[in-house]
Amino acid sequence: MYRIALKQQDSFEEFRDVVRGFITGEIAPEDISWQVDGDIDLFGNAAPPPRADAAISVPAGFPPLAQDVICHRDQERFALLYKLLWRLTHGERSLLLVASDPLVHRLRLMQKSVGRDTHKMTAFVRFRRVEDDAGERHVAWFEPEHHILRHVSSFFVDRFAAIRWSILTPDGAMHWDGSSLSFGPPVSRDQAPREDNVEDWWRAYYRSTFNPARANPTMQRAEMPKKYWHNLPEAPLIPDLLASARQRTARMIEAEPLAPRNTAGWQPDSAPGHEAGTLEALKTEAAACQRCPLWKPATQTVFGEGPADAAVVFVGEQPGDQEDLAGRPFVGPAGQMFDRALAEAGIDRARVYVTNAVKHFKYEPRGKHRIHKTPNNAEIDHCRWWVEREIELIKPELIVALGATAARSMTGRSLTISRERGRLTTLSGGRAGLITVHPSFLLRVPDADAQAREYRRFVEDLGLVATHLPAIRKAA
Amino acid sequence: MPDTLQKLEILADAAKYDASCSSSGAEKRNSRDGGLGSTTGSGICHSYTPDGRCVSLLKILLTNACVFDCSYCINRRSSNVQRARFTVDEVVSLTLNFYRRNYIEGLFLSSGIIRSPDYTMEQITRVARELRETHGFRGYIHLKTIPEAAPELIAEAGRHADRVSINVELPTENGLTKLAPEKRSATIRKTMGSLRLRIDETLADHRAPRFAPAGQSTQMIVGADGAPDTTILSTSANLYANYSLKRIYYSAFSPIPDASHALPVKAAPLVREHRLYQADWLFRFYGFSTDELTSGLPDGMLDLDIDPKLAWALRHRERFPVDVNTASREELLRIPGLGTKAIDKLIVARQHRVVRLDDLTRLAGSVKRARAFIVTADHRPTRILDDLHLRAKLAPPPKQLSLFG
Numbered sequence: 028m029y030r031i032a033l034k035q036q037d038s039f040e041e042f043r044d045v046v047r048g049f050i051t052g053e054i055a056p057e058d059i060s061w062q063v064d065g066d067i068d069l070f071g072n073a074a075p076p077p078r079a080d081a082a083i084s085v086p087a088g089f090p091p092l093a094q095d096v097i098c099h100r101d102q103e104r105f106a107l108l109y110k111l112l113w114r115l116t117h118g119e120r121s122l123l124l125v126a127s128d129p130l131v132h133r134l135r136l137m138q139k140s141v142g143r144d145t146h147k148m149t150a151f152v153r154f155r156r157v158e159d160d161a162g163e164r165h166v167a168w169f170e171p172e173h174h175i176l177r178h179v180s181s182f183f184v185d186r187f188a189a190i191r192w193s194i195l196t197p198d199g200a201m202h203w204d205g206s207s208l209s210f211g212p213p214v215s216r217d218q219a220p221r222e223d224n225v226e227d228w229w230r231a232y233y234r235s236t237f238n239p240a241r242a243n244p245t246m247q248r249a250e251m252p253k254k255y256w257h258n259l260p261e262a263p264l265i266p267d268l269l270a271s272a273r274q275r276t277a278r279m280i281e282a283e284p285l286a287p288r289n290t291a292g293w294q295p296d297s298a299p300g301h302e303a304g305t306l307e308a309l310k311t312e313a314a315a316c317q318r319c320p321l322w323k324p325a326t327q328t329v330f331g332e333g334p335a336d337a338a339v340v341f342v343g344e345q346p347g348d349q350e351d352l353a354g355r356p357f358v359g360p361a362g363q364m365f366d367r368a369l370a371e372a373g374i375d376r377a378r379v380y381v382t383n384a385v386k387h388f389k390y391e392p393r394g395k396h397r398i399h400k401t402p403n404n405a406e407i408d409h410c411r412w413w414v415e416r417e418i419e420l421i422k423p424e425l426i427v428a429l430g431a432t433a434a435r436s437m438t439g440r441s442l443t444i445s446r447e448r449g450r451l452t453t454l455s456g457g458r459a460g461l462i463t464v465h466p467s468f469l470l471r472v473p474d475a476d477a478q479a480r481e482y483r484r485f486v487e488d489l490g491l492v493a494t495h496l497p498a499i500r501k502a503a
Numbered sequence: 504m505p506d507t508l509q510k511l512e513i514l515a516d517a518a519k520y521d522a523s524c525s526s527s528g529a530e531k532r533n534s535r536d537g538g539l540g541s542t543t544g545s546g547i548c549h550s551y552t553p554d555g556r557c558v559s560l561l562k563i564l565l566t567n568a569c570v571f572d573c574s575y576c577i578n579r580r581s582s583n584v585q586r587a588r589f590t591v592d593e594v595v596s597l598t599l600n601f602y603r604r605n606y607i608e609g610l611f612l613s614s615g616i617i618r619s620p621d622y623t624m625e626q627i628t629r630v631a632r633e634l635r636e637t638h639g640f641r642g643y644i645h646l647k648t649i650p651e652a653a654p655e656l657i658a659e660a661g662r663h664a665d666r667v668s669i670n671v672e673l674p675t676e677n678g679l680t681k682l683a684p685e686k687r688s689a690t691i692r693k694t695m696g697s698l699r700l701r702i703d704e705t706l707a708d709h710r711a712p713r714f715a716p717a718g719q720s721t722q723m724i725v726g727a728d729g730a731p732d733t734t735i736l737s738t739s740a741n742l743y744a745n746y747s748l749k750r751i752y753y754s755a756f757s758p759i760p761d762a763s764h765a766l767p768v769k770a771a772p773l774v775r776e777h778r779l780y781q782a783d784w785l786f787r788f789y790g791f792s793t794d795e796l797t798s799g800l801p802d803g804m805l806d807l808d809i810d811p812k813l814a815w816a817l818r819h820r821e822r823f824p825v826d827v828n829t830a831s832r833e834e835l836l837r838i839p840g841l842g843t844k845a846i847d848k849l850i851v852a853r854q855h856r857v858v859r860l861d862d863l864t865r866l867a868g869s870v871k872r873a874r875a876f877i878v879t880a881d882h883r884p885t886r887i888l889d890d891l892h893l894r895a896k897l898a899p900p901p902k903q904l905s906l907f908g
Contacts (some may be wrong), residue, residue: 044663125855126848127862150547154604165603185533186541225600228762231508232601235515236562237552240757240770246555250548261550268553279758288581314689323676324741327689351745352696392744394787 030060033105036198037174039094046109050083056113061105070351076223085115088123095138098145098174107134144172147177151255152194155223165192168219176201180208195219226260231263239272240279306335306420309413313386319409321387321402326351331382331417338496340423341365341381342414344432344465349396351388357381361467365429368466368482372489375501382417382438384428385410407436418458425451425496426458430465437462449488452496461495463488505587511597513587517567517578518613520759521670521722522752524548526559526608526643528717529665538639540602540609542665547608548641560611560645561601565589565626570614573672573683574755575727576613576766582650583761588617594630595638602642609643609665610634616649624652624660631663643717650686650694657694661701661714666749669694670722674738678728682765686828695719695746702747720747725779726771727756729745731803740793753779778805785812788843789836789890808898817894826878828858839897840872872897 029049049059093108101107111130114122125131155164162419165187171179176199183194184203193202195214202209249263256262274404310330316322329346332355334415349359357365369376385406390397402410418426426436434442437454447462454460472478493500505513527546534540564578566588569723572580587763598610612630616623627646634640644665648657661667669691673679676688701714721742725735739751755776756767782805787792789812796811797803799818806814816823816839825834835846845867849858852866860882863870870877875884875893 121855125852127852127856127858127865129865132865146547150549152605156604167605182541182543185535186605187539187603188534189537189539223604225604228508228597229601229604229606231512232515232561232563233550233552233558236519237556238554238556238757241554241556241755241773243555243773244553247551247553249553250557251551259550265553272553276758279760279762282760282762288583295510319856324745326692326745349772352700354504354693354696392740392793395743395747397744435865 028060029054029058030062031105032062036063037098037177039090039097042093042097042105042108046367047083049109050112050116056106056110059106059109061103061109063102079105084215085112086120087121089115092123092134092138092501095141096134097176098141098178099137100173101117101137104137107137141173141175141178145175145179147255149173149182151259153258154192154262155220156225157220161191163191165190167192167194168216169194169196170254170258171196171198172254174198177208179266180254184208202241223260230261230264234268236263239268239275242272242276243271244269255343306331306417309416309420313413316386316413318412319387319406321389321406323386324390325387327354328386329354329356329383329388330386330413331380332356333379333380333382335421336423337378337380338423338498339379339425339427339492341379341416341427341429342433342437342469343381343383343429345383345385345402346388348388348390349400349468351397356383360470361465364469365466368486368489370501373493373500374489375499378499380421380423381416382414384433386413399493402432404441407432409422411436415456424459425492426460427456427492428454428460428462430463430468433465434462437495449484449491451491459495461492475499505585507589507593510587510593511563513564513585514563514565514567515794517584518562518564518611518617519576520754520757521562521611521613521647522556522754523645523668523720523722523750524557524559524562524611525720525750526665528710528749529643530716532641534639534641538641539599540640540642542608542643549606549608552904559608560643561598561607561609562613563589563594563597564610565594565612565614565623565630566617567615568617570618571616571683571685573686574763575724575759577759577761579763581763582604591626591629591633595633598634598638598642599638600625600765602640607642609640609645611645611647615646620649620651620652621656624649624656626691628656628663631660635663642770644685645717648694648698650690652767654697657697658701658712658714661698662712664715666717666720667698667715668720668722669698671695671742672722672724673728674723674725674730674735675728678730682728694789695721695742695748699746719746720748720752721746722752722754725753725755725776727766732775732779732782732805733797733800733803735779736786736797737793739783740786743810753783772807774807776810778807782811785815790833791815805809809894810839811870812837823876824878824884825876827863828853828880830880838873838876840870841867892896 031045032340033041036259058299091111096104096108111134121240122128122131126135130255148169148171152167154167157164157166176196180201183192189205191203191205193200195218197213200211200214202211313330314328316328343357346356347359347361361500366376385402389402389406391400426437428437431442431444433448437460439455444462444464448464452460452462468483469478469481472481525546529542529544531544531849532542546559548559551559552558567578567584568586568588569578569580576582594612601607602609612627614623614627615822631644634644644668645668646660648660648667648669650669658736669724670687670725671688671691672683698719702718704711705714705716711828723735742748742751753776755771755773757770782796786793795815805811816837822837825838827835832846832850835841835849849866852858856862857880859880860870867873874882
């Protein structure tokens with residue numbers, strides 16, 4: 028039987044140096060008795076000289092687990108860690124991946140407990156401001172469950188680097204002087220400051236932010252166990268707050284509503300007008316459109332954009348994800364493709380009007396994404412009302428339908444784009460029109476060569492528009 | 504004029520109906536090179552009120568005066584509540600004093616709408632600017648965004664804030680029209696849309712101006728209008744998809760002092776709120792579609808006695824039992840009582856060992872609910888699934904739910 032007395036409660040380095048000797052000496056876990064100072068087992072042999080030269084290879088998961096578990100207050104922690112190390116180096120190298128193994132499970136629970144205690148310390152330390160010879164200092168008293176003082180120190184230094192502070196605990200104290208951290212011996216509670224004038228403010232906040240109609244003390248105790256209460260300045264308020272909660276709620280429910288406060292002088296928004304005679308007015312009217320159910324899930328009506336006297340109107344399909352969020356047509360990936368093609372065809376974007384056959388984005392939600400869905404004929408037909416009024420007001424010389432949805436909207440018929448594209452035609456209502464593909468079609472062509480070919484054809488189609496209407500050409 | 508302590512009482516009281524107090528999702532910061540404060544990425548709750556909710560941030564209103572008259576809101580124009588208004592300096596000083604004593608992770612500032620949306624937003628933003636620029640504050644800041652405010656003001660809010668939010672308030676357009684006649688869901692959605700565009704832009708391009716790295720969230724009040732859970736959940740699915748929200752908070756309607764006649768007298772049960780959170784979780788992390796959770800619900804309401812995953816499993820017994828040693832992650836996620844963490848550990852562990860019931864207990868904490876639905880190396884449920892009383896066996900014994908436990 029070997030016995031080892033470790034000097035420190037929470038030192039991974041000391042543990043590591045000691046186990047090196049044991050592991051390389053092939054000393055089995057059951058032959059070692061682990062002690063931490065002050066409680067030394069007097070029976071048994073002294074530890075063998077550690078063979079510091081021998082390297083042991085452990086899985087990467089071991090050191091972080093051991094560093095956490097060593098902070099645990101359980102007397103068995105060193106023995107358990109050694110047992111784990113033994114198994115990891117004796118044929119069970121992947122043991123840490125087996126979370127269901129009883130030993131791994133127990134150590135993970137210990138790790139979790141240390142993690143939880145560390146988190147609670149970052150949460151429940153309450154500093155009190157004091158003045159000493161060097162000026163202002165923030166001092167806290169805390170009773171951690173485990174040996175986590177060193178573990179948690181970087182959190183407080185990160186947070187309060189510019190302030191001088193001390194945290195006093197029954198296991199030791201730590202002090203930050205604004206530039207360096209030092210650890211000292213245990214301190215008793217009566218050496219910690221007893222109050223701070225800001226605590227009244229904190230208690231006032233705590234009292235006011237509690238909703239008596241939702242009292243749920245079980246939940247509170249689950250998250251803020253009672254063992255922490257005696258160091259929390261707000262905790263003494265809890266019994267009274269709970270005791271009065273039922274009464275306060277009953278009073279609220281029973282109280283007759285008072286007459287509403289006089290609010291004269293305030294005017295509700297005036298309802299939007301009808302009879303839109305301008306594009307601006309039409310846009311306002313369309314913003315409230317509920318002609319088909321597509322308005323419900325969408326963010327907003329995406330109306331057309333461009334000069335009110337444009338010679339050409341481009342009609343696309345419907346707004347996409349980006350257009351729906353931005354409230355503007357042709358700003359997403361297809362819109363950027365469209366802009367590029369327009370520029371290449373020599374068309375001045377500022378002189379054309381772009382709009383969509385359907386004004387709300389139709390999609391299916393899938394997790395955090397929205398999958399575009401093609402509008403059906405009924406939706407196209409309902410929305411045609413808006414496109415036609417846009418066209419009536421603009422009176423363009425030419426309408427370009429981009430893709431099948433736009434073609435359906437502008438002709439009232441379902442057409443095959445490949446058959447109709449690339450020549451001037453007459454649309455319903457006798458207006459001159461041109462049908463071509465929608466730029467999003469180009470984005471969907473899988474192979475790069477074919478995509479380049481289709482893009483050229485699209486630019487050629489747009490070139491026809493420029494030839495037909497020289498007025499929209501870009502200044503050279 | 505109330506003094507600062509009274510103002511704190513009034514304006515904290517007025518802000519307590521907003522369920523969010525989270526301080527998570529921020530980029531990591533510390534004060535080693537100056538300033539005050541840090542953020543670790545995960546939130547820290549510094550206290551819990553007797554309603555079991557966390558206190559992570561100093562959550563207050565700048566003022567509880569408001570030009571709006573929303574029935575569910577204690578701060579509505581026609582309410583007789585006492586009014587107060589903080590100065591920018593008061594909020595800054597309270598935040599710093601509380602922060603230095605480690606009471607809070609930062610500030611969550613909201614406000615009633617006074618004068619105009621732009622004026623109100625400007626005041627909210629000024630507090631954040633003072634904290635960040637004058638005092639080098641590096642803690643968490645959550646700002647409530649006023650829907651109609653100018654884009655430059657919203658952009659500045661996002662430059663200083665970790666998180667921004669706008670409450671949709673009610674799950675349906677009709678509910679909003681009825682209870683908050685001056686609020687328009689169209690305006691709320693438009694603002695959420697523009698917030699998402701800015702957040703996406705920052706994520707896609709690190710040279711883009713900083714904008715709310717912890718994203719946006721929202722809140723819906725449950726039980727103030729007649730909307731059933733199915734409607735609430737489809738509204739949520741829509742909001743998550745549309746605006747990439749980090750969180751939707753469900754706030755069971757609770758009585759307020761000086762209540763309006765338009766409101767129900769009874770509080771919505773807190774357990775309803777809890778079931779909605781569970782369902783919300785299922786479609787965000789467990790691969791459930793909204794339809795799966797909402798179809799077949801009587802009256803469109805989630806079961807209050809049992810959790811929505813168990814309720815779904817009882818409606819779909821044909822999909823069980825599932826063999827935990829061979830099933831896919833998707834199938835495992837459907838087993839009642841098993842969470843994502845336990846499942847991930849199980850998937851790794853079963854590559855090395857055959858999983859038995861005891862192993863699963865260690866992985867999942869308990870297999871009480873799961874055991875009727877699973878097969879392990881040493882356990883196969885016999886006819887349990889056909890047992891008509893299975894639901895009764897797994898549901899807690901009926902008891903009067905009390906708010907006072």
